[in-house]
Amino acid sequence: VEMEKDYHYKVWLASMENKYPNNFFSLAPPLDATYGTQCQFSFSPSSSNKLDGYEDWMENVTSNWEENKTIAQLSSTERNRYGRSKPFQPTFLFVIAITFLSVIALWFLYTAVLYFNEKQKRKQQQMNRDATSVSGENDDFFETEEASVADKKFTFKSPLDIWLTALTKYPGLFLIASLAVTCTLSYLGIEASNRTLDVNVDFATYLAMDSDEFVFGDHFDAAVDFQKETLDEFDDICDVVQNPDQSRRHLARFPQQGEGMNIFYQSPEWTWEKGANVFNAASLYAMKELEERIKEHPGWASNCYQVFAHAKLQCAPFWSVTDRFFDSDGQLKDIDSVLLDMLEEGLVTMTDKYFSVENLASNFTRTSIYLRKGVGSDFFKDLHRDILWPADTRQEYPDVTFSWENYEAALLEAYDGFMHDAYWSAGTILVVGTLVLLKIRNIFVFMAAMTGLILAFPTAYYWYHVHFEIKQITILNVSALFVMLGIGADDIFLMVDTYWQAPVILGPNAHPADRMKWAYRKAGMFLKTY
Numbered sequence: 001v002e003m004e005k006d007y008h009y010k011v012w013l014a015s016m017e018n019k020y021p022n023n024f025f026s027l028a029p030p031l032d033a034t035y036g037t038q039c040q041f042s043f044s045p046s047s048s049n050k051l052d053g054y055e056d057w058m059e060n061v062t063s064n065w066e067e068n069k070t071i072a073q074l075s076s077t078e079r080n081r082y083g084r085s086k087p088f089q090p091t092f093l094f095v096i097a098i099t100f101l102s103v104i105a106l107w108f109l110y111t112a113v114l115y116f117n118e119k120q121k122r123k124q125q126q127m128n129r130d131a132t133s134v135s136g137e138n139d140d141f142f143e144t145e146e147a148s149v150a151d152k153k154f155t156f157k158s159p160l161d162i163w164l165t166a167l168t169k170y171p172g173l174f175l176i177a178s179l180a181v182t183c184t185l186s187y188l189g190i191e192a193s194n195r196t197l198d199v200n201v202d203f204a205t206y207l208a209m210d211s212d213e214f215v216f217g218d219h220f221d222a223a224v225d226f227q228k229e230t231l232d233e234f235d236d237i238c239d240v241v242q243n244p245d246q247s248r249r250h251l252a253r254f255p256q257q258g259e260g261m262n263i264f265y266q267s268p269e270w271t272w273e274k275g276a277n278v279f280n281a282a283s284l285y286a287m288k289e290l291e292e293r294i295k296e297h298p299g300w301a302s303n304c305y306q307v308f309a310h311a312k313l314q315c316a317p318f319w320s321v322t323d324r325f326f327d328s329d330g331q332l333k334d335i336d337s338v339l340l341d342m343l344e345e346g347l348v349t350m351t352d353k354y355f356s357v358e359n360l361a362s363n364f365t366r367t368s369i370y371l372r373k374g375v376g377s378d379f380f381k382d383l384h385r386d387i388l389w390p391a392d393t394r395q396e397y398p399d400v401t402f403s404w405e406n407y408e409a410a411l412l413e414a415y416d417g418f419m420h421d422a423y424w425s426a427g428t429i430l431v432v433g434t435l436v437l438l439k440i441r442n443i444f445v446f447m448a449a450m451t452g453l454i455l456a457f458p459t460a461y462y463w464y465h466v467h468f469e470i471k472q473i474t475i476l477n478v479s480a481l482f483v484m485l486g487i488g489a490d491d492i493f494l495m496v497d498t499y500w501q502a503p504v505i506l507g508p509n510a511h512p513a514d515r516m517k518w519a520y521r522k523a524g525m526f527l528k529t530y
Helices: 002-019 052-067 076-082 092-133 139-151 159-169 171-192 203-207 212-242 244-251 281-295 335-345 378-393 407-440 443-467 475-506 512-529
Strands: 024-026 041-043 257-266 306-309 312-315 364-372 401-405
Touching (some): 092 159, 159 512, 171 443
Antiparallel strands (some): 306 312
16 A cells, blocks of 8 residues: 555656646655655746755845845855945944044145245235335334234134134025035935835844844844744645645644734732732623624634634634633633633643632733734734724723733834824924024024924934934934934023123124124033033
């Protein structure tokens, strides 16, 4: 019988190879199957080579590496991009250093030109005095002028002096240039991110190591786990093909279990100081009603983990203690009897550690629900928005306190919190703008100040996203909105107050340019210290 089965299997392999010459391949069984598969064939709808399976796997892995800028692809082009011959990319510190050195060089050149001009001017004055002193005319006048010129020393102007002179002499040009630079950087940053903000709301990654070596290792471990999981599934499918008489036993395991969610229940009377038993009639009825609502959700039937029952696939029951406490008519059974049965079966993972024969009570219990593998986790997002979150915030089940744990739902909840903070930041801009307007009482200055505050975030985002290549922002970055608004408003108040104070020091007839220079020097010192 075994020889006959093997013969028919080999005939089937040969026929499949003939039917799909570019997609189906017979493989020799590996000598060491510790990390391989026992399967004797390989099939891929898009393959044209026996090595494509391995190459596809490597392509998926290296594409993840390339997306995270950790290692190169295996082509010469990518090696040129990320290898020794990659083009030079200046860092932010490099740009700052070059800018600083350029300013110093320009200042040095400007000062040198002024110095030599002044020296040439004095030399010319000396020649004029020598020429006129021969005639003997106006000797007293030239002696006085010579003494004054000699006493007058050349003073060097610092970069700040040059900056303030240019700023007060050409304020309109500086305003236009400032708006042009910030608007351009903001536009480039927004376009580089496809006009979307990729917000990382996974708090666990905030403290994770993000060096190239760690990212490489994480991707490699994930790829190895995926390969082992895929080979296990491949073995199961091959076993079904090679043993059709036992296919029902193997097919009963498909579709496989996928994403899951845990729901934790507690009694509303529970506190840290005093526990409370969750296995009471009111709490059990509330738990049953909540789980029935989940089963009636429109997306549950099409996404649930399925098992064979009554010769067909049906949604698997929740891994829950709730059904144990109710009969087919929905009537509550004797609670203590059910708890004793749970102890006898060893279901202690659904209770706390104090649950025992002498203590038929638990501070909590939990229910686990699962989806089919490969259907995605959008159902849990819908479940979070449609049932769990409203029921929790509105206290629709006052007889039980519940919470839930799922990665996608946690990300969704964090994203909702992010949007909540973003809306509040918009309100903060209105409040800060109102306070600034009431303080300075000048529409033009108010518009300029608020424009600077608003453009601060997208301009910083350009450096963050384009230059540093940090493609995601975190909740901490969002909190920086409030910090930027607060510091920006303080800077505005300090500069305006100092400008108003200038006439007291410089005199009531001081020119606005002189007042601005004085205010810039004084307020700038405090802003730097702050």
